[in-house]
Amino acid sequence: MNHKGGDFGDGATGLDGLLAEISACRICRDRPAGGPERRLPHEPRPVCFASARAPILIAGQAPGTRVHASGRPFTDPSGVRLREWLGVDDTAFYDPDKFAIVPMGFCFPGLDATGSDLPPRRECAPAWRGRVMQAMPQVRLVLAIGQYAQAWHLGPLRQKSMTDTVRNWREILAATGPERPVLPLPHPSWRNSGWIRKHQWFEAELLPELKTRVSELLGR
Numbered sequence: 776m777n778h779k780g781g782d783f784g785d786g787a788t789g790l791d792g793l794l795a796e797i798s799a800c801r802i803c804r805d806r807p808a809g810g811p812e813r814r815l816p817h818e819p820r821p822v823c824f825a826s827a828r829a830p831i832l833i834a835g836q837a838p839g840t841r842v843h844a845s846g847r848p849f850t851d852p853s854g855v856r857l858r859e860w861l862g863v864d865d866t867a868f869y870d871p872d873k874f875a876i877v878p879m880g881f882c883f884p885g886l887d888a889t890g891s892d893l894p895p896r897r898e899c900a901p902a903w904r905g906r907v908m909q910a911m912p913q914v915r916l917v918l919a920i921g922q923y924a925q926a927w928h929l930g931p932l933r934q935k936s937m938t939d940t941v942r943n944w945r946e947i948l949a950a951t952g953p954e955r956p957v958l959p960l961p962h963p964s965w966r967n968s969g970w971i972r973k974h975q976w977f978e979a980e981l982l983p984e985l986k987t988r989v990s991e992l993l994g995r
Contacts, residue, residue, distance in 0.1 A: 825910065834877060836894075849868070849876065880923075882896060919958065922937045941960065
């Protein structure tokens with residue numbers, strides 16, 4: 776994890792200490808769920824940009840190959856699209872006064888036989904997510920990206936499919952608000968371009984709401 780206390784923490788010793796623990800985490804290598812044969816096949820590199828100040832939490836899935844190499848979240852084409860959805864530039868996106876970026880799995884989980892990213896590691900969320908969320912009480916909007924983040928943050932509000940969950944965004948905002956509403960989003964991967972073209976309501980209706988809420992929370 777590419778974290779420095781002066782960058783992501785405002786003297787909040789509790790969060791800084793938690794981030795140091797996460798940075799040293801090797802659970803998926805040393806104590807993998809499912810036994811030794813499920814061990815992470817490479818050295819873990821946790822990526823967690825939590826913040827004690829950011830009003831917006833981006834809850835993603837897990838780092839991909841580029842993020843594993845950079846140690847910085849969304850340094851890939853998915854990040855370019857996500858920033859377009861939010862209506863922010865790189866400077867704002869990586870500003871800890873504006874965004875916390877905490878995926879469901881902190882380490883790159885590897886690739887499957889087709890070259891696609893594997894799901895987030897099962898060890899990660901039970902070990903860390905509750906503690907991280909408790910350390911960020913200032914968050915006023917959670918962007919739940921993809922089915923794994925939606926399952927954790929929405930619980931029974933999650934629908935049978937990711938499409939149905941995102942389509943139900945208005946009801947989910949109402950049910951989870953007003954203090955910390957959750958807005959479900961598809962993953963911004965370019966592999967989802969067909970999904971976006973097929974579901975035109977996403978760009979026509981949901982994205983304007985997303986941009987408005989982000990702008991209001993960032994005081995613009």
